[in-house]
Amino acid sequence: MSATTRVDTDRSSGGPTDGPAGQQSPTTTPTTTGTTSGPRRGVRIGPVGLAWRPRVLTTSVVAVVAALLLVVLGVAIGSTFIAPGTVVRALLGLESGPDQFIVTTLRLPRVLTGALVGVTLAVAGALTQTFTRNPLGTPDIIGVTSGASVGAVAAVVLGGGGSSVSALVLGGGIPVAATIGALVAATIVYGLGWRGGVQSHRLILVGIGVSATLDAVTSYLLVRAKITQATAASQWLVGSLSSTSWTTVWPLLVIAAVGVPLALATSGALGIGQLGDEVATGVGLGVQRHRLLVIGLAVVLTAAAVAAAGPVGFVAFVVPQIALRIAGTNRPPLLLSAALGAVLVLGADLLARSVFPWQVPVGIVTTVIGAPYLIWLLIRHRKEMSR
Numbered sequence: 001m002s003a004t005t006r007v008d009t010d011r012s013s014g015g016p017t018d019g020p021a022g023q024q025s026p027t028t029t030p031t032t033t034g035t036t037s038g039p040r041r042g043v044r045i046g047p048v049g050l051a052w053r054p055r056v057l058t059t060s061v062v063a064v065v066a067a068l069l070l071v072v073l074g075v076a077i078g079s080t081f082i083a084p085g086t087v088v089r090a091l092l093g094l095e096s097g098p099d100q101f102i103v104t105t106l107r108l109p110r111v112l113t114g115a116l117v118g119v120t121l122a123v124a125g126a127l128t129q130t131f132t133r134n135p136l137g138t139p140d141i142i143g144v145t146s147g148a149s150v151g152a153v154a155a156v157v158l159g160g161g162g163s164s165v166s167a168l169v170l171g172g173g174i175p176v177a178a179t180i181g182a183l184v185a186a187t188i189v190y191g192l193g194w195r196g197g198v199q200s201h202r203l204i205l206v207g208i209g210v211s212a213t214l215d216a217v218t219s220y221l222l223v224r225a226k227i228t229q230a231t232a233a234s235q236w237l238v239g240s241l242s243s244t245s246w247t248t249v250w251p252l253l254v255i256a257a258v259g260v261p262l263a264l265a266t267s268g269a270l271g272i273g274q275l276g277d278e279v280a281t282g283v284g285l286g287v288q289r290h291r292l293l294v295i296g297l298a299v300v301l302t303a304a305a306v307a308a309a310g311p312v313g314f315v316a317f318v319v320p321q322i323a324l325r326i327a328g329t330n331r332p333p334l335l336l337s338a339a340l341g342a343v344l345v346l347g348a349d350l351l352a353r354s355v356f357p358w359q360v361p362v363g364i365v366t367t368v369i370g371a372p373y374l375i376w377l378l379i380r381h382r383k384e385m386s387r
Contacts, residue, residue, distance in 0.1 A: 056327045056336060063339030067115060070346035074111040075103055077354050105246075113244040114349045114362065115342040116252045117305045117312055118319070122341025123263050124301040125316025126323070126332035130270045131294045132200035135377060138317040139302040142207030143185040145316075146214035148306035149237060151181020153218050156233045157225040175251055175307040182303040185210060186295055239312035239363020241349055248308050255304040263297050264334055266290065271331065312345060312363045314370020319344055321377070344369070 076087045082099055089095040090103035125138045132142075139145045155177035189210050193203040218237070222230045236243075269290050305312065319341045320332035326340075327333045348365035 053327075053329075056329065056333050059323075059326050060333070060336045060339055063336060063343055067339055067342040067346060070343060070350060071111050071115060074114070074346055074350050075107045077350065078102075078107060109246050109249050110241050110244045110349075111346065112249050113252060113308055114241050114345045116249070116256050117241075117309045118315060118341035118343070118345030119260065119338045120252070120256050120301040120305040120341075121312060121315040122319040122323075122337040122344075123260055123334055124298040124305075126320040126334050126337040127263055127266075127270070127294050127298045127301075128316070129320050130331045131291060131298075132203055134200040134204060135317075135321055136204050137200055137207075138320075139182075139298060140311075140313065140317055141211065142203060143189045143210035143214060144182045144299055144302045145306060145311045146211040146218070147185020148178040148182040148303045149311050150185075150214045150217050150221070151177040151179070151303075152307060152310075153221050153233050153237070154181070156229050156236075157221045175304065178307040179300065179303040181214075182299045182306070185214060186299045190295065235361070236310040238361045239310040239366065240361040241309050242359065242361070244308065252304050252308045255300060259297055259301045259304075260334075260338060263301075266294055266297070267334055270294065310361075310363060313367040314374070315341055315344055315366055318366075318370045318373050321373070 072084050072087050075091075076082045076084050080102065082090075082102065086095060086099050087103055090100045091108070095103070121139070124144075125140075128137045128139060128142065128144075129135055131137065152174045155174050189203065189207045192210070193199075193206040195202065222233060225233065269285055272285050302316070320337045323337040323340050324332045327336055344366065345362060348369065349362040352360040352362055352365050
Protein backbone atom coordinates (compact mmCIF):
# COMPACT_ATOMS: atom_id res chain seq x y z
CA MET A 1 0.00 0.00 0.00
CA SER A 2 1.46 3.29 -1.05
CA ALA A 3 0.26 6.85 -0.71
CA THR A 4 -0.11 8.78 -3.93
CA THR A 5 -1.09 12.28 -4.89
CA ARG A 6 -3.85 12.63 -7.46
CA VAL A 7 -5.36 15.48 -9.38
CA ASP A 8 -8.88 16.32 -8.22
CA THR A 9 -10.70 15.71 -11.49
CA ASP A 10 -14.06 14.61 -10.19
CA ARG A 11 -15.15 17.97 -8.85
CA SER A 12 -15.21 19.49 -12.29
CA SER A 13 -15.77 16.53 -14.59
CA GLY A 14 -17.63 13.93 -12.54
CA GLY A 15 -14.59 11.67 -12.26
CA PRO A 16 -14.07 8.93 -9.71
CA THR A 17 -14.26 9.56 -6.02
CA ASP A 18 -13.31 6.14 -4.75
CA GLY A 19 -12.13 4.29 -7.84
CA PRO A 20 -8.92 2.68 -8.97
CA ALA A 21 -5.88 4.68 -9.92
CA GLY A 22 -5.62 2.97 -13.27
CA GLN A 23 -5.21 4.33 -16.76
CA GLN A 24 -8.41 6.30 -16.48
CA SER A 25 -7.25 8.03 -13.26
CA PRO A 26 -3.55 8.66 -13.75
CA THR A 27 -1.28 9.39 -10.85
CA THR A 28 0.35 12.75 -11.43
CA THR A 29 2.07 15.51 -9.55
CA PRO A 30 -0.21 18.54 -9.59
CA THR A 31 1.16 21.93 -10.47
CA THR A 32 0.40 25.06 -8.54
CA THR A 33 -1.71 26.95 -11.03
CA GLY A 34 -3.97 28.70 -8.57
CA THR A 35 -7.03 26.64 -9.46
CA THR A 36 -9.68 25.86 -6.90
CA SER A 37 -9.15 22.10 -7.22
CA GLY A 38 -6.18 21.21 -5.07
CA PRO A 39 -4.30 17.92 -4.92
CA ARG A 40 -5.95 15.00 -3.24
CA ARG A 41 -4.18 12.36 -1.25
CA GLY A 42 -5.11 8.78 -1.97
CA VAL A 43 -4.12 5.20 -1.30
CA ARG A 44 -3.62 2.40 -3.77
CA ILE A 45 -4.09 -1.27 -2.88
CA GLY A 46 -3.28 -3.34 -5.94
CA PRO A 47 -5.68 -2.29 -8.70
CA VAL A 48 -7.92 -0.39 -6.29
CA GLY A 49 -7.30 3.30 -5.60
CA LEU A 50 -9.22 5.22 -2.96
CA ALA A 51 -9.34 9.00 -2.73
CA TRP A 52 -9.34 10.50 0.73
CA ARG A 53 -12.49 12.57 0.88
CA PRO A 54 -13.04 13.48 4.51
CA ARG A 55 -16.83 13.37 4.29
CA VAL A 56 -16.95 10.03 2.47
CA LEU A 57 -14.30 8.54 4.76
CA THR A 58 -16.03 9.74 7.93
CA THR A 59 -19.48 8.56 6.93
CA SER A 60 -18.10 5.20 5.78
CA VAL A 61 -16.37 4.64 9.12
CA VAL A 62 -19.54 5.60 11.00
CA ALA A 63 -21.60 3.22 8.85
CA VAL A 64 -19.15 0.35 9.43
CA VAL A 65 -19.24 0.94 13.19
CA ALA A 66 -23.05 1.02 13.09
CA ALA A 67 -23.09 -2.27 11.16
CA LEU A 68 -20.78 -3.91 13.72
CA LEU A 69 -22.98 -2.70 16.58
CA LEU A 70 -26.04 -4.12 14.82
CA VAL A 71 -24.23 -7.45 14.40
CA VAL A 72 -23.70 -7.62 18.16
CA LEU A 73 -27.28 -6.55 18.89
CA GLY A 74 -28.67 -8.95 16.31
CA VAL A 75 -26.87 -11.84 17.97
CA ALA A 76 -27.79 -10.67 21.49
CA ILE A 77 -31.52 -10.24 20.93
CA GLY A 78 -33.69 -13.31 20.57
CA SER A 79 -35.97 -15.57 22.56
CA THR A 80 -33.23 -15.53 25.20
CA PHE A 81 -31.36 -12.25 25.63
CA ILE A 82 -27.59 -12.54 25.82
CA ALA A 83 -25.57 -9.63 27.18
CA PRO A 84 -23.55 -7.83 24.48
CA GLY A 85 -20.35 -8.43 26.48
CA THR A 86 -21.04 -12.16 26.45
CA VAL A 87 -21.70 -11.99 22.71
CA VAL A 88 -18.35 -10.33 22.09
CA ARG A 89 -16.53 -12.89 24.21
CA ALA A 90 -18.30 -15.71 22.38
CA LEU A 91 -17.35 -14.21 19.02
CA LEU A 92 -13.74 -14.05 20.18
CA GLY A 93 -13.86 -17.67 21.34
CA LEU A 94 -13.55 -16.75 25.01
CA GLU A 95 -16.96 -18.10 26.05
CA SER A 96 -18.16 -21.66 26.52
CA GLY A 97 -21.36 -23.48 27.33
CA PRO A 98 -24.87 -22.77 26.06
CA ASP A 99 -24.19 -19.11 25.25
CA GLN A 100 -21.35 -20.06 22.91
CA PHE A 101 -23.60 -22.52 21.08
CA ILE A 102 -26.47 -20.03 20.78
CA VAL A 103 -24.20 -17.27 19.50
CA THR A 104 -22.03 -19.13 17.02
CA THR A 105 -24.40 -21.86 15.82
CA LEU A 106 -27.94 -20.51 16.05
CA ARG A 107 -27.80 -16.73 15.68
CA LEU A 108 -24.54 -15.68 14.04
CA PRO A 109 -25.25 -17.33 10.63
CA ARG A 110 -28.51 -15.38 10.31
CA VAL A 111 -26.87 -12.08 11.24
CA LEU A 112 -23.90 -12.58 8.92
CA THR A 113 -26.19 -13.59 6.07
CA GLY A 114 -28.22 -10.42 6.59
CA ALA A 115 -25.10 -8.27 6.58
CA LEU A 116 -23.70 -9.92 3.44
CA VAL A 117 -27.05 -9.71 1.65
CA GLY A 118 -27.14 -5.99 2.40
CA VAL A 119 -23.56 -5.51 1.19
CA THR A 120 -24.00 -7.42 -2.08
CA LEU A 121 -27.36 -5.90 -2.99
CA ALA A 122 -26.21 -2.36 -2.16
CA VAL A 123 -23.04 -2.68 -4.23
CA ALA A 124 -24.99 -4.22 -7.12
CA GLY A 125 -27.47 -1.35 -6.96
CA ALA A 126 -24.69 1.26 -6.86
CA LEU A 127 -23.07 -0.34 -9.91
CA THR A 128 -26.25 -0.42 -12.00
CA GLN A 129 -27.39 3.06 -10.95
CA THR A 130 -24.01 4.49 -11.91
CA PHE A 131 -23.86 2.47 -15.12
CA THR A 132 -27.33 3.59 -16.25
CA ARG A 133 -26.92 7.10 -14.80
CA ASN A 134 -30.44 6.71 -13.42
CA PRO A 135 -31.58 6.05 -9.81
CA LEU A 136 -34.24 3.67 -11.17
CA GLY A 137 -31.60 1.48 -12.80
CA THR A 138 -31.41 -1.17 -10.08
CA PRO A 139 -31.43 -4.98 -10.23
CA ASP A 140 -34.98 -4.91 -8.84
CA ILE A 141 -36.28 -2.84 -11.73
CA ILE A 142 -34.21 -3.97 -14.70
CA GLY A 143 -35.15 -7.62 -14.27
CA VAL A 144 -32.08 -9.18 -12.64
CA THR A 145 -33.80 -9.92 -9.33
CA SER A 146 -36.86 -11.36 -11.09
CA GLY A 147 -34.62 -13.58 -13.21
CA ALA A 148 -32.82 -14.88 -10.12
CA SER A 149 -36.19 -15.52 -8.47
CA VAL A 150 -37.45 -17.52 -11.45
CA GLY A 151 -34.32 -19.63 -11.44
CA ALA A 152 -34.56 -20.32 -7.72
CA VAL A 153 -38.28 -21.14 -7.78
CA ALA A 154 -37.72 -23.39 -10.77
CA ALA A 155 -35.08 -25.24 -8.73
CA VAL A 156 -37.64 -25.70 -5.96
CA VAL A 157 -40.59 -26.70 -8.13
CA LEU A 158 -39.06 -28.50 -11.11
CA GLY A 159 -35.92 -29.81 -9.48
CA GLY A 160 -37.66 -31.72 -6.73
CA GLY A 161 -35.03 -32.02 -4.03
CA GLY A 162 -36.63 -31.23 -0.73
CA SER A 163 -39.75 -29.71 0.76
CA SER A 164 -37.97 -26.57 1.96
CA VAL A 165 -35.79 -23.93 0.43
CA SER A 166 -33.12 -24.50 3.07
CA ALA A 167 -32.74 -28.12 1.95
CA LEU A 168 -32.12 -26.98 -1.60
CA VAL A 169 -29.64 -24.37 -0.45
CA LEU A 170 -27.71 -27.08 1.36
CA GLY A 171 -27.65 -29.07 -1.85
CA GLY A 172 -26.34 -26.12 -3.81
CA GLY A 173 -29.26 -26.03 -6.25
CA ILE A 174 -30.59 -22.53 -5.66
CA PRO A 175 -27.33 -20.53 -6.04
CA VAL A 176 -26.61 -22.04 -9.45
CA ALA A 177 -30.23 -21.75 -10.61
CA ALA A 178 -30.53 -18.16 -9.36
CA THR A 179 -27.30 -17.15 -11.10
CA ILE A 180 -28.42 -18.71 -14.37
CA GLY A 181 -31.82 -17.01 -14.13
CA ALA A 182 -30.24 -13.63 -13.41
CA LEU A 183 -27.76 -13.99 -16.29
CA VAL A 184 -30.52 -14.96 -18.72
CA ALA A 185 -32.67 -12.01 -17.60
CA ALA A 186 -29.77 -9.56 -17.90
CA THR A 187 -28.92 -10.88 -21.36
CA ILE A 188 -32.50 -10.46 -22.54
CA VAL A 189 -32.78 -6.94 -21.14
CA TYR A 190 -29.43 -5.85 -22.56
CA GLY A 191 -30.19 -7.40 -25.94
CA LEU A 192 -33.65 -5.87 -26.24
CA GLY A 193 -32.35 -2.52 -25.01
CA TRP A 194 -29.52 -2.38 -27.55
CA ARG A 195 -29.98 0.07 -30.42
CA GLY A 196 -26.46 0.91 -31.51
CA GLY A 197 -25.79 1.48 -27.82
CA VAL A 198 -27.66 1.33 -24.54
CA GLN A 199 -29.59 4.27 -23.14
CA SER A 200 -30.71 4.19 -19.53
CA HIS A 201 -34.38 4.97 -20.12
CA ARG A 202 -34.69 2.23 -22.75
CA LEU A 203 -32.91 -0.26 -20.50
CA ILE A 204 -35.24 0.54 -17.61
CA LEU A 205 -38.40 0.30 -19.73
CA VAL A 206 -37.29 -3.03 -21.18
CA GLY A 207 -36.34 -4.21 -17.70
CA ILE A 208 -39.77 -3.37 -16.32
CA GLY A 209 -41.41 -5.40 -19.09
CA VAL A 210 -39.06 -8.34 -18.63
CA SER A 211 -39.57 -8.23 -14.85
CA ALA A 212 -43.35 -8.39 -15.28
CA THR A 213 -43.01 -11.36 -17.63
CA LEU A 214 -40.66 -13.20 -15.28
CA ASP A 215 -42.92 -12.50 -12.30
CA ALA A 216 -45.75 -14.11 -14.26
CA VAL A 217 -43.54 -17.16 -14.87
CA THR A 218 -42.82 -17.34 -11.14
CA SER A 219 -46.54 -17.22 -10.35
CA TYR A 220 -47.20 -20.00 -12.86
CA LEU A 221 -44.52 -22.19 -11.28
CA LEU A 222 -46.05 -21.65 -7.86
CA VAL A 223 -49.49 -22.66 -9.17
CA ARG A 224 -48.06 -25.86 -10.61
CA ALA A 225 -46.02 -26.70 -7.50
CA LYS A 226 -46.93 -29.07 -4.73
CA ILE A 227 -48.37 -27.43 -1.66
CA THR A 228 -45.21 -27.93 0.43
CA GLN A 229 -42.99 -26.55 -2.33
CA ALA A 230 -45.30 -23.60 -2.98
CA THR A 231 -45.43 -22.72 0.71
CA ALA A 232 -41.65 -22.82 1.08
CA ALA A 233 -41.07 -20.85 -2.13
CA SER A 234 -43.71 -18.24 -1.22
CA GLN A 235 -42.06 -17.59 2.14
CA TRP A 236 -38.68 -17.33 0.47
CA LEU A 237 -39.94 -14.97 -2.27
CA VAL A 238 -40.70 -12.18 0.21
CA GLY A 239 -37.08 -12.22 1.44
CA SER A 240 -36.42 -14.17 4.60
CA LEU A 241 -33.41 -14.96 6.80
CA SER A 242 -35.19 -17.58 8.89
CA SER A 243 -33.68 -20.67 7.20
CA THR A 244 -30.06 -19.56 7.06
CA SER A 245 -27.13 -21.60 8.36
CA TRP A 246 -23.37 -21.67 7.98
CA THR A 247 -23.79 -23.49 4.67
CA THR A 248 -25.71 -20.42 3.49
CA VAL A 249 -23.07 -18.01 4.74
CA TRP A 250 -19.94 -19.46 3.12
CA PRO A 251 -20.94 -19.25 -0.59
CA LEU A 252 -22.26 -15.73 -0.07
CA LEU A 253 -19.11 -14.72 1.80
CA VAL A 254 -16.87 -16.03 -0.98
CA ILE A 255 -18.82 -14.18 -3.69
CA ALA A 256 -18.84 -10.97 -1.65
CA ALA A 257 -15.10 -11.27 -0.92
CA VAL A 258 -14.38 -11.56 -4.64
CA GLY A 259 -17.14 -9.40 -6.14
CA VAL A 260 -16.91 -6.31 -3.94
CA PRO A 261 -13.17 -5.70 -4.55
CA LEU A 262 -13.74 -6.24 -8.27
CA ALA A 263 -16.53 -3.67 -8.12
CA LEU A 264 -14.16 -1.22 -6.43
CA ALA A 265 -11.62 -1.89 -9.17
CA THR A 266 -14.17 -0.77 -11.80
CA SER A 267 -15.10 2.38 -9.91
CA GLY A 268 -12.71 4.70 -11.72
CA ALA A 269 -14.00 3.60 -15.11
CA LEU A 270 -17.54 4.07 -13.81
CA GLY A 271 -16.69 7.69 -13.02
CA ILE A 272 -15.38 8.24 -16.55
CA GLY A 273 -18.50 6.58 -17.95
CA GLN A 274 -20.54 9.29 -16.24
CA LEU A 275 -19.15 11.77 -18.78
CA GLY A 276 -20.85 9.99 -21.70
CA ASP A 277 -19.85 7.38 -24.25
CA GLU A 278 -17.99 9.74 -26.57
CA VAL A 279 -15.77 11.18 -23.85
CA ALA A 280 -15.17 7.75 -22.30
CA THR A 281 -14.18 6.31 -25.67
CA GLY A 282 -11.96 9.32 -26.35
CA VAL A 283 -9.89 8.71 -23.21
CA GLY A 284 -9.41 5.05 -24.10
CA LEU A 285 -12.17 3.32 -22.10
CA GLY A 286 -13.68 0.25 -23.74
CA VAL A 287 -17.27 1.27 -23.05
CA GLN A 288 -19.09 -1.90 -24.10
CA ARG A 289 -16.54 -4.20 -22.47
CA HIS A 290 -16.75 -2.19 -19.28
CA ARG A 291 -20.55 -2.27 -19.31
CA LEU A 292 -20.57 -6.03 -19.70
CA LEU A 293 -18.17 -6.34 -16.77
CA VAL A 294 -20.33 -4.11 -14.58
CA ILE A 295 -23.51 -5.96 -15.52
CA GLY A 296 -21.81 -9.29 -14.87
CA LEU A 297 -20.67 -8.19 -11.41
CA ALA A 298 -24.11 -6.84 -10.55
CA VAL A 299 -25.76 -10.05 -11.74
CA VAL A 300 -23.46 -12.33 -9.71
CA LEU A 301 -23.79 -10.21 -6.54
CA THR A 302 -27.58 -10.03 -6.89
CA ALA A 303 -27.92 -13.74 -7.61
CA ALA A 304 -25.83 -14.62 -4.56
CA ALA A 305 -28.01 -12.47 -2.31
CA VAL A 306 -31.25 -13.80 -3.79
CA ALA A 307 -30.05 -17.39 -3.47
CA ALA A 308 -29.25 -16.87 0.22
CA ALA A 309 -32.28 -14.92 1.42
CA GLY A 310 -34.67 -14.43 -1.45
CA PRO A 311 -35.38 -11.13 -3.20
CA VAL A 312 -35.03 -8.68 -0.29
CA GLY A 313 -36.81 -5.73 -1.83
CA PHE A 314 -35.59 -2.16 -2.36
CA VAL A 315 -32.16 -2.55 -0.75
CA ALA A 316 -30.39 -2.14 -4.09
CA PHE A 317 -32.60 0.84 -4.88
CA VAL A 318 -32.69 2.81 -1.64
CA VAL A 319 -29.21 2.34 -0.17
CA PRO A 320 -27.11 3.81 -3.02
CA GLN A 321 -29.32 6.90 -3.10
CA ILE A 322 -28.99 7.35 0.66
CA ALA A 323 -25.22 6.98 0.36
CA LEU A 324 -25.18 9.49 -2.48
CA ARG A 325 -26.93 12.12 -0.38
CA ILE A 326 -24.95 11.45 2.78
CA ALA A 327 -21.60 11.59 1.02
CA GLY A 328 -22.48 14.55 -1.22
CA THR A 329 -20.86 12.95 -4.27
CA ASN A 330 -21.99 12.86 -7.88
CA ARG A 331 -22.55 9.09 -7.84
CA PRO A 332 -23.11 6.45 -5.14
CA PRO A 333 -19.84 5.67 -3.31
CA LEU A 334 -19.40 1.91 -3.27
CA LEU A 335 -17.82 1.47 0.15
CA LEU A 336 -20.40 3.63 1.90
CA SER A 337 -23.19 1.88 -0.01
CA ALA A 338 -21.91 -1.51 1.12
CA ALA A 339 -21.79 -0.46 4.79
CA LEU A 340 -25.23 1.17 4.66
CA GLY A 341 -26.64 -1.93 2.95
CA ALA A 342 -25.55 -4.04 5.89
CA VAL A 343 -27.02 -1.47 8.29
CA LEU A 344 -30.38 -1.45 6.52
CA VAL A 345 -30.82 -5.23 6.33
CA LEU A 346 -29.54 -5.85 9.85
CA GLY A 347 -31.72 -3.07 11.24
CA ALA A 348 -34.78 -4.33 9.34
CA ASP A 349 -34.21 -7.90 10.55
CA LEU A 350 -33.73 -6.73 14.14
CA LEU A 351 -36.93 -4.70 13.87
CA ALA A 352 -38.81 -7.64 12.38
CA ARG A 353 -37.70 -9.97 15.18
CA SER A 354 -38.06 -7.69 18.18
CA VAL A 355 -40.93 -5.25 17.61
CA PHE A 356 -43.67 -7.51 16.26
CA PRO A 357 -45.17 -10.35 18.32
CA TRP A 358 -44.41 -12.69 15.43
CA GLN A 359 -41.42 -12.89 13.11
CA VAL A 360 -41.87 -10.79 9.98
CA PRO A 361 -39.71 -11.58 6.92
CA VAL A 362 -37.00 -8.99 6.49
CA GLY A 363 -38.06 -8.34 2.89
CA ILE A 364 -41.40 -6.98 4.04
CA VAL A 365 -39.71 -4.44 6.33
CA THR A 366 -37.28 -3.26 3.64
CA THR A 367 -40.16 -2.94 1.18
CA VAL A 368 -42.14 -0.84 3.64
CA ILE A 369 -39.10 1.42 3.94
CA GLY A 370 -38.25 1.50 0.24
CA ALA A 371 -41.65 1.84 -1.44
CA PRO A 372 -42.41 5.33 -0.06
CA TYR A 373 -38.94 6.43 -1.10
CA LEU A 374 -39.60 5.25 -4.64
CA ILE A 375 -42.87 7.20 -4.73
CA TRP A 376 -41.10 10.32 -3.43
CA LEU A 377 -38.36 9.96 -6.04
CA LEU A 378 -40.89 9.66 -8.87
CA ILE A 379 -42.80 12.72 -7.64
CA ARG A 380 -39.57 14.70 -7.36
CA HIS A 381 -38.50 13.63 -10.86
CA ARG A 382 -41.86 14.69 -12.26
CA LYS A 383 -41.53 18.12 -10.66
CA GLU A 384 -38.03 18.53 -12.08
CA MET A 385 -39.24 17.58 -15.56
CA SER A 386 -42.11 20.09 -15.38
CA ARG A 387 -39.79 23.03 -14.68
